[in-house]
Amino acid sequence: MKDRDFVNAIYSELFKDNFVYYKERLALPPNENDDPYNLARKAMVSLSESQKMDIINFLKVVITDSVSVVFGTIDGVHFPGELDGDFVLSVEGEEIQGDLQDIFIGKAQDDEARE
Numbered sequence: 287m288k289d290r291d292f293v294n295a296i297y298s299e300l301f302k303d304n305f306v307y308y309k310e311r312l313a314l315p316p317n318e319n320d321d322p323y324n325l326a327r328k329a330m331v332s333l334s335e336s337q338k339m340d341i342i343n344f345l346k347v348v349i350t351d352s353v354s355v356v357f358g359t360i361d362g363v364h365f366p367g368e369l370d371g372d373f374v375l376s377v378e379g380e381e382i383q384g385d386l387q388d389i390f391i392g393k394a395q396d397d398e399a400r401e
Contacts, residue, residue: 288382316331361386
């Protein structure tokens with residue numbers, strides 16, 4: 287169960303905290319700052335609300351794909367670049383890699399189906 291607890295903690299941080307933060311920041315009106323959030327708001331200003339939500343929701347795809355690459359690499363089923371080796375991830379001495387990517391993708395798909 288430590289593998290599921292680990293994935294759930296990462297998932298929660300990314301989608302319950304970070305994604306909500308991004309969504310809130312992108313919903314603010316543009317101003318004169320040059321920070322990345324404001325630059326994105328300026329780029330989105332001419333879009334309809336529905337189109338803005340399409341862009342914001344696309345962030346979920348980006349987050350999911352990015353984490354999937356990392357978990358797949360740790361699990362030993364994805365080999366980006368020249369990385370080809372055995373990685374060991376453990377919690378309190380118990381190895382938890384092997385199914386992280388599958389657990390994460392399953393959780394993302396379950397949450398998407400509920401929306």
